[in-house]
Each structure stands twice: as C-alpha cells, then as structure tokens.
Amino acid sequence: MRAWSYQHRKAIAHAMQRLLRQPLGTLLSALVVGIALALPAGGFVLVDNAASLARGVTGSPEISLYLSLDATEADVADIESRLRAQDALAGVQFVPRDAALKQLADNGLADVLDGLERNPLPHAFIVTPRQEDPALFERLHTTFAAWPKVDHVQLDAAWVQRLHTLLSLVELGVSLLAVLLGAALVIITFNTIRLQILTQRAEIDVTRLLGATDAFIRRPFYWLGCLQGLLGGLVAWSVVTLSIALMRPSVEALAEAYGAVFSLNGPTPPQVLALLVVAIALGWLGTALSVRRHLRESQ
Template structure:
C-alpha cells in the first residue's frame, strides 16, 4: 500500500511539473475546458433558478375542494381529519362560506351581492400539495373528488404542467449539450497528451530499457489529464459565479416588477463537486484513450 501511494505521489509530482513547465499552454487548455463546461453548468443552474422565479411569480399551486351545500360540521371535520393524515398535503386552510362571501364583497362586488337572499358560496378547503409533480397533483385531486360531501375539486395545475414540461425539455437539452461538449473536451485532452507523449518519446524509450513497466510510464499522463480537467473545472466554476454575480441585481429587479422577492443563487457544494468531478473524469478519459493509443507502438 505504501509503495502504491509512493508511485502515485511520484506520478502526481511529475504531472504537476509538466503542467507548470508550460504555463501558457496549461492556461489555454484550462480556459478551453472551463468555458466549454460553464455552458451546460450555467444553463442547468439557470433552469433551477428560473423554476424558483416562476413559482414565486405564479404563486404556489393549490387544489380547492368545495363542499356540498348540505355538508354539515361532521362532514367538514371528516375532511379535516383526512387532510391532517395525508402526507401528500403540505398545508391547507378551511375557508367558511361566510368568509368567502365577505372576501368577494371586498373585491368590489358588494352591490351585486347585497341583493342576494342567501349565501350561494360553499365551504371550501384550499390545499397546497407537498409535491409539484403534475402526476401527484392529479392523483390527489382525483382522490379528493371521491370524498363524501365534496361537490367539486378545482386544480390550479395548468401552469404547473407547462412549467414541468419546459423544465424537462430544458434539462434534456442541457444534458445533450453537456454530452457533446464532453466529447469535444475528451478530444482536446487526447491531443494534449499525444503531444506530451511525442515530446517525451526518447525519455519513454530509455525508461523501458531500464525496466519501467507500462503502468509506471502511463501513470503520470493519467494524472496530467486529471489535473488538467480539474483546472478546467475550477475555471468553469469561476465563469459560472462571475455570470451569477453579474446577473443577480438585474434578475432581482425583474422579479420585483412581478411582486416577487428572488435572489439568483450560484452553485452549492454538491453542484460544485459535480462540475469538478465531471471535469476530472473527462480529463482522465481523454488521457487514458490517448495513452493506450500512442504508447501501444511507442
């Protein structure tokens, strides 16, 4: 184990030395990788932020459960117990018919309602589902329709379906873009390692004459590709954060025009580690393909 760690430590030092020996080339490669990775990473982050902004502007999706006119306190208590025990309901509120009539009168229809002999509005429960998934939304509403003393169930789900469909499409497009750019970055690393191998052909030949194994020769190149990917991932994070900071104030102003309070957020620790890990994987993959291709005949 100690010998294995020593070999990898030695390969790591050699890879770092090769990176710092060509600072301009290392910087340009990191910029190419970072800018390319920042496109899908930034787009995915933007989709998450836009989803939060859309929810803040459009309001929380709700399900309105209207009771039958003849429903009495026992029926209302029964529905109340069902809602308390249902984990799919994040929260709910009961709106008595008299309160609903008063709210309607305050909206400017007082003169019209004053001529009514009786209150035509039913008692109602307004539910906020725990999940905004359209399928879960529909399932909860369908079950509520079958409850006793329920006359009508109204869903506020049209915008939820559209938003869900748009986000799904956007995330699929981002994944396709990430895959295409990933292939391009593997090619970039492939060519970089190929040039490293060509410039060190004499050193590799001497190492083999001295008894060096293929694993010993390949190991520094693997580290070189992984470190190059890591530098590119760090550049990608920097680009994403720079864009977030530049757009944070304009986006907040836009949200305020819709009466929403919204703050554009950057990538958290899980997202940051995912970007760095993906970049390292691409760098290692490009180096592995190049090493196996060009050291096979070296």
C-alpha cells in the same frame, strides 16, 4: 502499500513539473476546458434560478374542494380530519360559506348578493401539496373527488405542468450541450496527451528498455490529464461565479421594477463539487484513451 503510494506521489510530482514547464500551454488548455465546461455548468445554475423564480412568482399550487350544499358541520369536521391525515399535504385551509359570501360582497357584488334568498356558496377547503408534482396532483384529485359530500374538486395544476415541461425542455437542452462539450473535451485531452507522448517517445522507449511496466509509464499521463481537468473545472467555476456576480445587480433591478424580490444565486457547493468531479473524469477518460492507443501502437 507504501510502494504504491510512493509511485503515485512521484507520478503527481512528475505531472505537475510537466505543467509548470509549459505555463502558457497549461493556461490555454485550462481556459479551453474551463470555458467549455462553463457553458453547461452556467446553464444548470440558471435553470435552478429560473425554477426558484417561477415558484416565487406564481406561488404554491393549490387544490380546492367544494362541498355539497347539504354538508353538515359533522361532514365538514370529517373531511377536515381526512385532509389533515394526508402526509402529501403541506397545508389545509377551511373557507366557510359565510366567509366566501362576505368576500364576494367586499369585492363589489353586494348589490347582486342582496337579491338572493339564501347563500348559494358551499363550504370549501383549500389545500397545498408538499410537492409540485403533476402526478401527485392527479392522484389527490382522484382521491378527493371520491369522498362523500365533496361536490367538486378544482385542480390548480395546469401551470405546474407547463412549468415542469418548460424547465424539463431547457434542462434537456443543457444536458445535450453538456454531452457534446464533454465529448469535445475528451478529444482535446486525447490530442494534448498524444502530443505529450510523441515529444517523450524517446524517454518512454528508454524506460521500457530498463524494465518499466506499462502501468508505470501510463501513471504520470493519467495524473497529467486529471490535473488538466481539475484546472479546467476551477476555471469553469470561476467563470460561472463571476458571470452570476456581474448579472446579479441587473436582475435585482429588473425584479424590483416589477415589485418582486429576486437575486441570482451562484453555484452551490454540491454543484461545484460535481463540476470538478466531471472535469477530472473527462480529463482521465481522454488520457486513458490516448495513452492506451499510443502505447499499444508503439509496442
């Protein structure tokens, strides 16, 4: 175990020395990797912000249950107890028929309502699901419509479906962009490590003559690719964070002009960690492909 740890520490030190010996090349490689990673990373962050903004603008989706006109107080109490027993609901609001009638009168329909002999409005419940899931809305709609004394169920989920479709489309586009740029980064790392191997071919041949294994030869290159990926990930994180910071005042001013309160959020710690892990993994993959190919060809 100590020998294994020592070999990896030595390989890391060797890889860092290679990076420090070529500061300009290291900087340019980190910038290329970082800018390429910043595009999809920034896209995912903006999608999260857009979803948050959409929820804040449109509010929580609701389902309205209108009871039969002959529903008694016992029927109302029974339906309310059923609704409150639903774990999928975050809120339940009862709207008595008299309160609904008064609200219509306050909205300027008092003259029309005065000509009615009785209140034509039913009791109603307005419920809010815990999740903005169209499938959940449909399931609750079917369940509520089958209850006795429930005359009509109005599903306020059309905008939810459109929102999910739009955000899913944007997220798919960002994901495709991430795949394409990820493949490009693997190719860049492949060529970078290939040049490193070619410039050190004589050293590798001498090391082999001295009895070094392929694992010993590959190890510094693996760490070199991982370190390049890590540097690129840090650059991408910096670019995304700086871009969000520059855009935030303009976005806040625009939201304020429409009477809303909204601020762009930067990448969260889990998103930053995922970005760095992906960057390191791409660097390792490009290195593995390059090292295995060129060492096999040199045998």
